[in-house]
Amino acid sequence: MTTVTSPRVLAHPGRDEIRLENVLHALADPMRLRVVRELAAGEADLTCSDIELPVTKSTTTHHFRVLRENGVIRQTYQGTAKMNGLRRDDLEALFPGLLDRVLEAAEAQDRRLAHA
Amino acid sequence: MTTVTSPRVLAHPGRDEIRLENVLHALADPMRLRVVRELAAGEADLTCSDIELPVTKSTTTHHFRVLRENGVIRQTYQGTAKMNGLRRDDLEALFPGLLDRVLEAAEAQDRRLAHA
DNA sequence: CTCGTAGTTTGACTTCCATCGTACTACGGT
DNA sequence: ACCGTAGTACGATGGAAGTCAAACTACGAG
Numbered sequence: 001m002t003t004v005t006s007p008r009v010l011a012h013p014g015r016d017e018i019r020l021e022n023v024l025h026a027l028a029d030p031m032r033l034r035v036v037r038e039l040a041a042g043e044a045d046l047t048c049s050d051i052e053l054p055v056t057k058s059t060t061t062h063h064f065r066v067l068r069e070n071g072v073i074r075q076t077y078q079g080t081a082k083m084n085g086l087r088r089d090d091l092e093a094l095f096p097g098l099l100d101r102v103l104e105a106a107e108a109q110d111r112r113l114a115h116a
Numbered sequence: 117m118t119t120v121t122s123p124r125v126l127a128h129p130g131r132d133e134i135r136l137e138n139v140l141h142a143l144a145d146p147m148r149l150r151v152v153r154e155l156a157a158g159e160a161d162l163t164c165s166d167i168e169l170p171v172t173k174s175t176t177t178h179h180f181r182v183l184r185e186n187g188v189i190r191q192t193y194q195g196t197a198k199m200n201g202l203r204r205d206d207l208e209a210l211f212p213g214l215l216d217r218v219l220e221a222a223e224a225q226d227r228r229l230a231h232a
Numbered sequence: 233c234t235c236g237t238a239g240t241t242t243g244a245c246t247t248c249c250a251t252c253g254t255a256c257t258a259c260g261g262t
Numbered sequence: 263a264c265c266g267t268a269g270t271a272c273g274a275t276g277g278a279a280g281t282c283a284a285a286c287t288a289c290g291a292g
Contacts, residue, residue: 016232020225024144024218028137029280049238059281061240066279080238080289094228095221097213102140105211109136112210116132145250165268175251177270182249196259196268234292241286248279257270262263 010068010075015090018071023091026070027102031055032063036072036086040103045076045085126184126191131206134187139207142186143218147171148179152188152202156219161201163194 027033031053038051053060064084067073074085091099143149147169154167169176180200183189190201207215 016228020218020221021144021146021149024140024149028140028144030137031280033137033140047238055280056282057239058241058283062280064239077288082239095217095224098217098221101211101214101217102136105136105214108211112132147250163268171250172252173269174253174271178250180269193258198269236289236291238288238290239286240288242284244282246279246281249277251275251277253272253274255270255272258268260265260267262265 010077012068012074013071015071015094018090018094020095022070023072023095023098026067026072029063029066031059032067032072033102033106035063035067035084037103037106039073039084039086040099045083047078047081047083051084126193128184128190129187131187131210134206134210136211138186139188139211139214142183142188145179145182147175148183148188149218149222151179151183151200153219153222155189155200155202156215161192161199163197163199167200 027036034053035051039046048060048064051060053063055063064073064075064082067084068075071087071090074087076083076085086099088099143152150169151167155162164176164180167176169179171179180189180191180198183200184191187203187206190203192199192201202215204215
């Protein structure tokens with residue numbers, strides 16, 4: 001039998017367990033906001049290493065975990081890779097328009113700071 | 117002369133100094149979100165003590181300062197009281213719709229958790 | 233089977249942060 | 263002038279959070 005203290009099962013909060021404060025906290029970190037923006041930009045899910053961050057691998061793992069545990073992304077194993085996707089549906093159901101406004105705000109701020 | 121290491125001048129970031137990450141961080145704390153919601157509820161500005169928080173006075177001061185330094189609220193002295201007001205105009209200009217969505221999300225979550 | 237790639241885990245370190253208590257300042261009223 | 267109320271300042275403390283390095287696991291390819 002294959003009850004192998006399973007490394008492939010990842011704990012995700014249910015939709016009803018997602019909390020606004022946690023989502024805001026998850027989005028408040030520059031690295032994580034960057035990840036979320038990249039996930040939002042592409043339609044398809046991305047692997048962890050598709051997203052380049054100026055930190056080590058372990059730190060990257062940490063940030064992905066925070067995003068997952070706070071209900072912002074969903075992670076699934078695909079062989080050796082780990083696919084990451086935004087939980088748009090859940091977030092939209094719970095907090096309508098919030099994610100999009102954050103993404104727009106991030107875009108706007110980028111433009112603003114570029115012209116500075 | 118009256119250069120009294122002035123206690124009545126409060127440092128606020130200019131509109132152009134407000135950063136999304138900082139605003140999100142400021143809003144991510146339950147106490148501070150509570151303050152922001154109460155300020156948003158009433159039209160008029162409120163004093164620090166109008167808003168009851170289950171923490172000591174010093175902690176309250178701390179939270180108001182974080183909100184101010186991150187550009188979420190504006191504080192002005194009115195005699196011995198200190199008036200607090202949301203920087204709706206600035207936030208709306210920088211991050212359109214963001215604050216309102218956060219407030220709505222907070223409301224929605226309250227209702228959701230009440231019916232639980 | 234062996235190797236490389238992808239990601240995790242653990243532990244350590246440092247900084248940040250929410251909280252408190254106490255002492256202090258500022259202002260208004262009497 | 264005095265007192266009370268509103269809020270600040272200053273540690274101190276305990277816990278969370280971001281970061282790294284190094285050792286480890288899991289899977290696919292050759």
